[in-house]
Amino acid sequence: MTATERAAGTVANYVDERTGAAKWLKKTVTKVFPDHWSFMLGEVALYSFIILLLSGTFLTFWFDPSLKEVEYEGKYGPLSGLKMSAAYASALHISFDIRGGLLMRQIHHWAALLFMVAIVVHLLRVFFTGAFRKPREFNWLIGIGLLTLGIVEGLLGYSLPDDLLSGTGMRITETMIQSIPVAGSYLAYFIFGGPFPGEIFISRIYTMHILLLPGIFLALITVHLMLVWYQKHTQYPGPGRTEKNVVGYPLMPVYMAKAGGFFFIVFGFTAFLGAVASINPIWLYGPYTPGQISAGSQPDWYMGFIDGLVRMAPPLETHAFGHTIPWNILIPGLIIPGIMFTGMALYPFIESWMTGDKREHHLLDRPRNMPNRTAVGVMSLTFVIITVLNGGNDIIATHFGLTINQIMWASRIGVIIMPPLAFVITKRICLSLQRADRELVLHGKETGRLVMLPHGEFIEIHEELTPEKKWTLTQHEQLAPLAIATEDKSGVRNPKGIRAKLQERVSKASQEQIEKPTSNDILELGDGHH
Amino acid sequence: MSSENHGKDIAPLSDPGLPAHQHRRTDTDPKAAKKAERQIGILFTISALGALLFIYSYTFMAENLFIFMPIMGSTNAKQLFLGLGMAISLFFIGMGAVQWAKTLMPDHEVIAHRHEFRSDESDREDFVKTVKEGAAAAGLGRRSIIKRTLGLALGLAGISPLLLLRDLGPLPKEDFAKTSWKAGTRLVTDPGNRPIKPSDLEVGGVAQVLPELPNGVVRQLSDVGKDAVLLIRIRPEEFQLDAERLSWTHEGIIAFSKICSHMGCAVALFEQQTKHLLCPCHQSTFDVTRAAKVIFGPAARPLPQLALALDAEGYLIAKQPFNEPVGPSYWERDSA
Numbered sequence: 095m096t097a098t099e100r101a102a103g104t105v106a107n108y109v110d111e112r113t114g115a116a117k118w119l120k121k122t123v124t125k126v127f128p129d130h131w132s133f134m135l136g137e138v139a140l141y142s143f144i145i146l147l148l149s150g151t152f153l154t155f156w157f158d159p160s161l162k163e164v165e166y167e168g169k170y171g172p173l174s175g176l177k178m179s180a181a182y183a184s185a186l187h188i189s190f191d192i193r194g195g196l197l198m199r200q201i202h203h204w205a206a207l208l209f210m211v212a213i214v215v216h217l218l219r220v221f222f223t224g225a226f227r228k229p230r231e232f233n234w235l236i237g238i239g240l241l242t243l244g245i246v247e248g249l250l251g252y253s254l255p256d257d258l259l260s261g262t263g264m265r266i267t268e269t270m271i272q273s274i275p276v277a278g279s280y281l282a283y284f285i286f287g288g289p290f291p292g293e294i295f296i297s298r299i300y301t302m303h304i305l306l307l308p309g310i311f312l313a314l315i316t317v318h319l320m321l322v323w324y325q326k327h328t329q330y331p332g333p334g335r336t337e338k339n340v341v342g343y344p345l346m347p348v349y350m351a352k353a354g355g356f357f358f359i360v361f362g363f364t365a366f367l368g369a370v371a372s373i374n375p376i377w378l379y380g381p382y383t384p385g386q387i388s389a390g391s392q393p394d395w396y397m398g399f400i401d402g403l404v405r406m407a408p409p410l411e412t413h414a415f416g417h418t419i420p421w422n423i424l425i426p427g428l429i430i431p432g433i434m435f436t437g438m439a440l441y442p443f444i445e446s447w448m449t450g451d452k453r454e455h456h457l458l459d460r461p462r463n464m465p466n467r468t469a470v471g472v473m474s475l476t477f478v479i480i481t482v483l484n485g486g487n488d489i490i491a492t493h494f495g496l497t498i499n500q501i502m503w504a505s506r507i508g509v510i511i512m513p514p515l516a517f518v519i520t521k522r523i524c525l526s527l528q529r530a531d532r533e534l535v536l537h538g539k540e541t542g543r544l545v546m547l548p549h550g551e552f553i554e555i556h557e558e559l560t561p562e563k564k565w566t567l568t569q570h571e572q573l574a575p576l577a578i579a580t581e582d583k584s585g586v587r588n589p590k591g592i593r594a595k596l597q598e599r600v601s602k603a604s605q606e607q608i609e610k611p612t613s614n615d616i617l618e619l620g621d622g623h624h
Numbered sequence: 625m626s627s628e629n630h631g632k633d634i635a636p637l638s639d640p641g642l643p644a645h646q647h648r649r650t651d652t653d654p655k656a657a658k659k660a661e662r663q664i665g666i667l668f669t670i671s672a673l674g675a676l677l678f679i680y681s682y683t684f685m686a687e688n689l690f691i692f693m694p695i696m697g698s699t700n701a702k703q704l705f706l707g708l709g710m711a712i713s714l715f716f717i718g719m720g721a722v723q724w725a726k727t728l729m730p731d732h733e734v735i736a737h738r739h740e741f742r743s744d745e746s747d748r749e750d751f752v753k754t755v756k757e758g759a760a761a762a763g764l765g766r767r768s769i770i771k772r773t774l775g776l777a778l779g780l781a782g783i784s785p786l787l788l789l790r791d792l793g794p795l796p797k798e799d800f801a802k803t804s805w806k807a808g809t810r811l812v813t814d815p816g817n818r819p820i821k822p823s824d825l826e827v828g829g830v831a832q833v834l835p836e837l838p839n840g841v842v843r844q845l846s847d848v849g850k851d852a853v854l855l856i857r858i859r860p861e862e863f864q865l866d867a868e869r870l871s872w873t874h875e876g877i878i879a880f881s882k883i884c885s886h887m888g889c890a891v892a893l894f895e896q897q898t899k900h901l902l903c904p905c906h907q908s909t910f911d912v913t914r915a916a917k918v919i920f921g922p923a924a925r926p927l928p929q930l931a932l933a934l935d936a937e938g939y940l941i942a943k944q945p946f947n948e949p950v951g952p953s954y955w956e957r958d959s960a
Contacts, residue, residue, distance in 0.1 A: 265887070288793050289799055351721045355717070356722065359719065386832075387905070417958070
């Protein structure tokens, strides 16, 4: 036994005698994780969160969350002597006077953008592969919560420097709150401590941004990961992979090295972006004042869909009985996002109702095998992409020589017509892919090799798939649509008559499938097949 | 369609099971393994060099050294090499670790088993029994006085701290409807705080103005957020206004609230050719010649117009306060 081993043994013994950790750890270090590139999307989100905590803590050492007016005396010449808030002055101080301060600010901002990208792409992966199904509905809900909080946290974060751009964003946020019927003006006054901008909101959003929300994040992420751990990871279908097992690599050492290494890769990547790609150059915007603005005002990308919706909203307002209801703000700013997020949160339950499937699932779906779900996903994505694009309509207009008018009308019409179109097209594509899979299994892969038979006929050689490949293409189950009796044998009507009928209809539409090949089909083809 | 195979005997293909494990070159060839080890060593060394670059840039590099980089243009060298040093030191630790895992660590796939999460029927029954027994022992069901008073106490204890949030802000009262503009208030430039004569503004010119404040009063940003006014001068014959609104202008000078009636941004872009005002936030467009009528975008109301006049010394003043609340809509707003 070497000296190191002895020392490690002593420590381990000390800890184990007090906690009994060895029992649990011996199982833990050999825990199996399935391997797939798409499983690292959630990891990217987790790692960018850690990067955010580290870089954010660094920034708090100098940031002064105060709206007290000061005169700028730092190193950045063009703003010298200008009156500004202490928050803005300290953000400039971090950028110009602290070595590595600007780098950390840029890493923090890039990591925030990456965090949101990773969350969204991870969510799409989970959605399209059906990983949200029983027993993982809790984790789906937590994920939606994290996405929502991430948007708020990002908005608060980029508002802290109190520059002209972010102040404008806060003004828009205040207007959204103010537009809420009945309570709006009171809520706005309570949140901002009086008329906007007032003198207190920066310190309030600072507390939210660095304490309250990160605390909730930590709690939710912990539960999210514990559930992943406890419920074991889902896996993609393939030979040897079933609903009853997990096939993959043990945590120690392979997964630890891969996941730990990947953290450094993500951190290195954000540091690279922070080094070479300027982001949010607040010194160019100047301090916030409500009477000024810069052209091309844009929120960060994850707020883009709300901004795009607001921009395309028709100018509707109701004036009645001495009150005003600004629909042009309420609908795009609160009602549609509300529907979007509620719909997302409820989707696992809606799907389970549509399919009548209440069983546990650990094998992921290939998106083509669930045409309806995939089509719903692409439809929603189309909606969001159009709104995000319209959120940058001024930038698109100047870059592509279009008028705002053209883009606005294209978005207004597109946002209504394109999503249903995307649904239909996606569903057809999925069914075609199913048909192609069936062909592949039954007739093999086209090799491109042509052979002339003795009697002159040309045929193409088809190469039979391996049993593994055949299994991967046919392992999924094809549920039959629900058949719910509207009345029982003695003619008593089902009390849930209309609901049952609706469910039956929806189920029939959602379970449209191309029949997958069976052994019988292959036998029927016999030896004569080409 | 799947409905057709209802009742049909389906014989699915069978699972061929996990494919046989394939050895990597590094598993069988000691030379390849040695090579992989060297590669990993190189990756970790690159990382160490990155850390040295970081330390060097932080300690020795001049603050104001600018170098030319392709695409990026002129770049602060210290900032750039600090970041690159950090990026390299972190990134290559990761690359080394992943390469290590991929080439030298065991790549045998392992199978673990899953178990249904649902507890056994007997466990569930036991649990329900325990809870019921516990509740019965506490007598929650029988002792209604305790139940009710406890409910009351918990409820009040939970709700009353909400009261503490009351002082987060004052009540809005009539604030949203009021600005600092009064009859006779002088217009002053922002920045500069100088009163303005009509001759200061040429045709096609624009100026941001604020109400003149009594001596000693400090201007708050929240006031600017309601008081900011845009002064525009066009040729008087270009106005298409009714008699009252025309009387609010002066020699082609017209004044609008600069705070967008949509979401409160500063409506700052004036296009001289078309006489349009554009809000850069959501592209609401207002026609100056027609009392800032909305001609495009999501804004539902024109920008409020400020009535102008001249005082005895020839400076521009407000003839009267705004006749409607400025800025975005809110529930209590009472005018179309």
